[in-house]
Amino acid sequence: MVTQIISTMETQVSNGPSGTSLPNGPVISTNGSTDDSKTNLIVNYLPQNMTQEEFKSLFGSIGEIESCKLVRDKITGQSLGYGFVNYVDPNDADKAINTLNGLKLQTKTIKVSYARPSSASIRDANLYVSGLPKTMSQKDMEQLFSQYGRIITSRILVDQVTAGISRGVGFIRFDKRNEAEEAIKGLNGQKPLGAAEPITVKFANNPSQKTGQALLTQLYQTAARRYTGPLHHQTQRFSVIPSLGKGPDPNNSSNTILDNLLNASYGVKSSPALFPRFSPITIDSMTSLAGVNLTGPTGAGWCIFVYNLSPEADESVLWQLFGPFGAVTNVKVIRDFTTNKCKGFGFVTMTNYDEAAMAIASLNGYRLGDRVLQVSFKTSKQHKA
DNA sequence: TCGGATT
Known part of the structure; x- marks a missing residue:
């Protein structure tokens, strides 16, 4: 873009x-x-x-x-x-x-x-840097890294919603891999001058080695657009304002509100599997559409906080809950490091404000199994009383 | 009961 x-x-x-x-x-x-x-x-x-x-x-x-x-x-x-x-x-x-x-x-x-x-020596010379002070400019970052070698490209990612505030994350490509290695040794875990927190410096993922989830995101968005057109208008036809005792029939194992949402959007029943809904479309045909009408998964967007997920919750439930409302670029279930169980909350990033707002209005208070979800825009700070 | 971030 x-x-x-x-x-x-x-x-x-x-x-x-x-x-x-x-x-x-x-x-x-x-x-x-x-x-x-x-x-x-x-x-x-x-x-x-x-x-x-x-x-x-x-x-x-x-x-x-x-x-x-x-x-x-x-x-x-x-x-x-x-x-x-x-x-x-x-x-x-x-x-x-x-x-x-x-x-x-x-x-x-x-x-x-x-x-x-x-040449082999210029391969894998790209670094991913996180934890940068928000005040650090691209030039500052280059200055910090240039002591280790010749910088080919550098970039600091910025938040697109707040118009250009640094996300504290960036990339540095060195001319040579060994220069990148030296930079990791010298800078990973170090605090830049005047910084409060240490930075993390590691080899960047190869963009071709995109995560399965990121790939799914792209396919999902493309396929959703393909099948339903802009979701904006469709979602507005639903008025799903669930409240306590007004959710799906607890005696019925199926999740009627979710099923209704999914049926209306996709013409299929809800399913934990993502792909079957899109089986008529091949990877190839979607590939040719990728990049059209898409902003792409950039990490920018409207971040939504989802609370009261069960310990068994996984990413697919978030996709299913939020996908019908519009473009979802990222979902994340926060898990305990040792048990790997969901800590009860997660995040969903949606591209468009209207769709995010509709999802929140519809899913906040929604009953998922025997739990009532709390859904809101993510707050920037954790306010402890 | 509000993470981590992958051009």
């Missing part, structure tokens, strides 16, 4: 080509390998739904392409939002940077730059 790119202020240090090349054609180095440092480009922030063919077509409009590749998830085939283009002529690579870098495509602003030579 363009707003995200701007708000997180990513910068990339120059990593332009080095070495020599002839005006035309690939450069053959003494060891026989091809030096494509002046022809090979990396393209970032491609729209999720752009295909390999569209990618090739776009960059082929500049000049003859030696090879190009849209990088996709090994399992789902989903675009990872970046790719490589290797031109025959270095002049075309230069031209592509000048004419296509910064191009706006749908909600993205693409970035076109020279690719660093592929």
